[in-house]
Structure formats: C-alpha cells, structure tokens
Amino acid sequence: MATFIDLLLNALVIGILLGGFYAALSIGLSITFGLLDVVNIAHPTILVLGAFIAYILNTSLGIDPILAGLIATPFFFVFGWLIYQVYYNAFEKSGSESLRGLAFFFGLLFIIEVGLIIQFGVDHRLVEAPYIGESWNIVIGEEIDVAIPFRLLVAFVVAAIATLAIQVYLTRTFFGRAVRAVAQDMMALRLMGVDPIRVKRIAFALGVATAGIGGALMIIVLPIEPSVGRLYIGNVFAIVVLGGLGSISGTLLAAVIIGIAESIVATFFGPSWSPAVSFGILLAVLALRPEGLFGKTAGAH
Amino acid sequence: MVELVIKDLYAGYGAVTVLNNVSIDVPNGQTVALLGTNGNGKSTLMRCISGLIKAKSGTIELREEDGSTIDLTSASPQEIVEAGVAQVPEGRRLFPDLTVEENLTLGAYRQAARATLATNLEYAFTLFPRLAERKTQLAGSMSGGEQQMLALGRALMSDPRVLLVDEPSVGLAPILVSQMIGKIGELSQSRGLTILMAEQNFNQAIRIADKGYIIVHGEIAFASKDATDLRENDMVKSYYLGA
Numbered sequence: 001m002a003t004f005i006d007l008l009l010n011a012l013v014i015g016i017l018l019g020g021f022y023a024a025l026s027i028g029l030s031i032t033f034g035l036l037d038v039v040n041i042a043h044p045t046i047l048v049l050g051a052f053i054a055y056i057l058n059t060s061l062g063i064d065p066i067l068a069g070l071i072a073t074p075f076f077f078v079f080g081w082l083i084y085q086v087y088y089n090a091f092e093k094s095g096s097e098s099l100r101g102l103a104f105f106f107g108l109l110f111i112i113e114v115g116l117i118i119q120f121g122v123d124h125r126l127v128e129a130p131y132i133g134e135s136w137n138i139v140i141g142e143e144i145d146v147a148i149p150f151r152l153l154v155a156f157v158v159a160a161i162a163t164l165a166i167q168v169y170l171t172r173t174f175f176g177r178a179v180r181a182v183a184q185d186m187m188a189l190r191l192m193g194v195d196p197i198r199v200k201r202i203a204f205a206l207g208v209a210t211a212g213i214g215g216a217l218m219i220i221v222l223p224i225e226p227s228v229g230r231l232y233i234g235n236v237f238a239i240v241v242l243g244g245l246g247s248i249s250g251t252l253l254a255a256v257i258i259g260i261a262e263s264i265v266a267t268f269f270g271p272s273w274s275p276a277v278s279f280g281i282l283l284a285v286l287a288l289r290p291e292g293l294f295g296k297t298a299g300a301h
Numbered sequence: 302m303v304e305l306v307i308k309d310l311y312a313g314y315g316a317v318t319v320l321n322n323v324s325i326d327v328p329n330g331q332t333v334a335l336l337g338t339n340g341n342g343k344s345t346l347m348r349c350i351s352g353l354i355k356a357k358s359g360t361i362e363l364r365e366e367d368g369s370t371i372d373l374t375s376a377s378p379q380e381i382v383e384a385g386v387a388q389v390p391e392g393r394r395l396f397p398d399l400t401v402e403e404n405l406t407l408g409a410y411r412q413a414a415r416a417t418l419a420t421n422l423e424y425a426f427t428l429f430p431r432l433a434e435r436k437t438q439l440a441g442s443m444s445g446g447e448q449q450m451l452a453l454g455r456a457l458m459s460d461p462r463v464l465l466v467d468e469p470s471v472g473l474a475p476i477l478v479s480q481m482i483g484k485i486g487e488l489s490q491s492r493g494l495t496i497l498m499a500e501q502n503f504n505q506a507i508r509i510a511d512k513g514y515i516i517v518h519g520e521i522a523f524a525s526k527d528a529t530d531l532r533e534n535d536m537v538k539s540y541y542l543g544a
Binding site: 174177178180181184185187188189190191192193194195246 | 455
C-alpha cells in the first residue's frame with residue numbers, strides 16, 4: 001500500500017511539473033493557432049531550433065540555458081514576423097490558407113529539421129546547468145517520499161511566469177485585446193482604427209518568440225535531437241484544443257491535466273503508453289466538448 | 302465643427318460599380334438620413350466613407366470650421382477613424398467572444414480616445430444602463446437589442462465627431478427600433494454629433510432626420526431641402542413607397 005501511495009504521489013507531482021513544461025511548449029501555439037487561426041504545425045520544430053540555440057550558447061560560451069533562451073527570444077520574434085509575412089502574402093491574402101497553409105508549415109517543419117540534422121547530426125544533445133540532475137527529496141512517511149527534480153521545477157516556474165505575463169498582456173493592453181478580437185471580425189477591427197494584418201503579424205511573431213524560452217526548457221528537461229519536435233505535435237495540439245482555442249489560462253490548466261494523465265499512465269502502465277494519452281484526450285475532447293474547457297460557446301469559430 | 306461632404310462618388314467591388322455619381326452633404330450637428338431598400342448601395346456608401354472599399358472616382362471630405370479640409374477619399378480606415386469618423390456597421394459586427402466591457406474598450410483604440418477612456422466608458426454606461434449591468438457578459442450571448450446598444454456604445458468610445466450608423470433597426474422588434482432611433486436622436490442633441498444614418502425604416506428615420514436622401518440603384522434619386530421637405534414631398538412617396 002505504501003508503495004502504491006508513494007508511486008501515485010510521485011506520479012502526481014511529476015505530472016504537475018510536466019504540465020508546466022508542456023504549457024511552455026503550447027503557449028505560443030495557443031496564440032498562433034488558438035487566437036489567430038493559423039495552423040502552425042511547425043511550432044514544436046521551431047521549439048527544437050530554440051533548444052539547439054540554447055545548446056550552442058551553453059556548450060560554447062557556458063551561458064545558462066534559460067538566459068540563452070531569453071537572448072534568443074528577439075531573434076525568434078523576427079523569425080516569426082518573417083514567417084507570417086510569407087504566409088500572409090502567399091496564402092492568407094488570397095484566402096487559400098487552409099490546405100496550402102498547412103502544407104507551408106509542414107514544409108517549414110522539414111526544412112528546419114533537415115537543416116538541424118545536416119548541422120548537428122542525429123545524436124542526442126544536452127546542456128549543463130547547476131539545477132540539472134539535482135532533485136529535492138521530501139520524506140512524507142515510512143517508505144513514502146516525493147522527489148522533485150529541479151530541472152522540471154525550473155521549467156514549471158518559468159512556464160507559469162511566461163503564461164501569466166502573456167495572459168496579462170492579452171487582457172490588459174489595447175493591443176492584446178485587439179489580438180483576441182482579430183480572428184472574430186477583421187472588418188469590425190478596421191472600423192475601430194486597427195490594422196488587423198499588423199495585429200496578426202505581431203501576435204504571430206510573439207507566438208513564435210516563445211520558442212526561445214520554450215526551446216531552452218525542452219533541452220533542460222530532456223536531451224534532444226532534431227526530429228524530437230514531431231513527438232510533441234500531438235501533445236501541444238491536444239493541450240491547445242483541450243484548453244479551449246484562444247484561452248491562455250485554459251492552456252495552462254489543460255497542460256497540467258495532460259501532464260498528470262501522462263505521468264500516471266507512464267507510472268502504472270509503462271512509459272510506452274504515454275504518447276497515447278494526449279491523442280486519446282484530443283479525440284475525446286473533439287467528440288465530447290469541441291469548445292474545450294474554457295472555450296466560448298457563443299463564438300464565431 | 303465639421304461637415305461631411307461627398308461629391309460625385311463612384312465606387313463598387315471589382316469591376317462592378319455600385320455607387321453612381323453620389324453627392325451627399327452632412328452639415329455640422331445635423332442628422333441626415335440615407336433612405337433606401339435593401340441592395341441599393343447604402344452599406345457600400347458607408348464602407349466607402351470608412352475606407353473599407355476605395356472610391357473609383359469622386360471625393361469624400363471633412364470640412365473644418367476654419368475652412369480647411371481633410372481628404373478621406375484615399376485615406377486608410379485607421380486614418381479615417383483618427384480623423385474622428387466612427388461607424389456602427391450593419392449587422393453590428395461585435396466581437397462575440399469578448400465581454401461587453403472589452404468590446405467597448407476596443408472602440409477606444411485610437412490614440413486620441415485612450416486618454417478619455419474612463420469618461421467615455423462612463424458615458425456609454427449612462428446612455429445604456431443595460432450595458433453596465435452586463436459588462437462582464439460575452440457580447441455574443443446578448444439579445445439583439447442589447448447588441449445594437451453595444452455596437453453604438455463601441456462606436457462612441459472612439460470619441461467621434463462624425464458618426465455613421467448603418468441600419469440600426471435591422472433585426473429588432475418594433476419597440477426596440479423606436480428606442481434605438483430615439484437614442485440616436487438624443488446623441489445628436491447632447492453631443493452635437495454629425496450623423497449619417499442609413500435606414501430602410503422610413504417612418505422611424507424621419508423622426509430624427511434634419512434632412513434626407515433617397516438612394517435607388519446606387520444613385521441619389523431624391524435629396525430633401527430640409528426635414529419638412531423630407532416628410533411631405535410627394536417625390537419621396539413615389540420613389541420610396543412606390544406609391
């Protein structure tokens with residue numbers, strides 16, 4: 001019995017921390033896909049690019065990976081700006097974004113991935129920081145103790161701060177409110193004196209900019225190789241849909257739910273089952289509650 | 302003091318010309334009705350004034366008291382809002398997934414209106430107390446009448462000098478139509494707004510109009526001299542009422 005409680009408690013704690021990490025990976029997609037209706041399927045691979053930038057800065061200059069992620073953020077903002085510019089001019093402007101746009105982001109995914117493979121090969125890479133490998137043991141009772149790995153704790157804290165900051169930005173500023181309105185009615189926004197294309201461009205860039213920090217967390221949590229992004233596609237889309245398209249706080253909660261579910265399944269049924277969790281939840285949500293946990297029902301989606 | 306002057310305007314979509322040689326004058330502080338049934342070009346004219354579609358030829362100008370003019374003909378929608386022209390679009394076009402308060406706040410997006418946000422919000426809530434009661438509710442979950450109040454309130458949040466109102470009566474019960482038209486009349490009195498209102502409902506529109514135009518197939522078929530002329534001229538009946 002003690003062993004069972006010990007396993008369950010540890011699975012729960014790891015699950016919550018893992019959820020924070022997943023939130024950091026999903027938050028950018030929650031903006032680009034959830035709010036702007038741009039199906040950026042390349043998002044996880046852009047995160048991997050962020051992970052490799054953290055890797056380079058860490059191994060060559062000894063910079064802390066989180067700091068490296070912060071340094072990379074403005075570059076990812078510019079990268080996102082350029083991606084949207086191409087996407088808008090080639091597809092959205094002529095209204096052909098749905099299928100061709102998806103193909104565009106698939107192409108982007110493979111270009112980044114192959115570029116990374118050519119440059120770095122397919123070996124797993126990792127970073128070094130004082131908090132990686134350490135953990136904090138809390139003894140609760142006889143044969144029951146909870147281990148909190150610092151690398152996951154760091155990811156959780158950084159994710160919570162980033163989520164809160166983005167939530168405040170989107171609800172408390174004029175520009176943030178325009179971002180939340182832009183997919184609902186572009187013409188009405190024009191009548192408010194807002195240029196909706198500029199709003200989308202900046203918001204998309206912001207979503208991609210999260211890959212700086214998100215990528216750094218990715219390589220802090222697990223060693224990575226170029227094609228690892230594909231493993232996260234199911235995860236991040238399940239989280240954004242479960243949270244309710246466009247709901248930032250919903251994304252955080254959904255990430256924690258999926259984190260806990262994966263962790264418990266991995267503990268009791270084996271890690272090979274965990275990829276099935278997010279896809280299972282994604283299917284269940286689409287069938288039972290397509291608007292997600294915090295989705296709006298009155299909307300124009 | 303500002304006057305909206307439209308001269309010899311031609312506009313449309315792609316190769317199709319909808320507006321043919323339209324000239325309209327909205328004097329300062331007056332409420333001008335643009336009357337006509339569906340599909341005669343009222344909304345096209347409204348969109349053209351707001352810069353959503355470009356004029357093929359002709360001019361749209363704001364004339365200031367000091368005699369200077371602001372040319373809106375080729376201005377962007379943002380520049381037109383900055384110049385003080387706001388529109389309540391046909392079908393209301395609210396942001397359904399945002400709250401009442403967020404919809405109103407978005408109306409104050411232009412730089413000049415941000416400073417007076419609190420005052421304007423207060424004014425919108427005084428004009429429509431129902432909006433104050435429902436400020437945290439999602440716009441999409443409100444009734445048609447409440448949505449029209451919100452659309453009008455949102456346009457006022459930009460602190461406009463010229464207000465374009467496109468079909469405020471559409472989809473509303475007769476009693477609400479009468480209230481809404483009454484509010485628009487009140488606005489022109491209390492705020493000195495210069496208003497161009499497109500409307501199908503002739504009897505309601507003439508209640509508050511200082512003068513009116515009748516638009517048929519994209520052309521101005523009749524321009525009244527004043528309010529009395531609009532109510533009593535036989536031409537109005539023949540064009541508009543088909544009598």
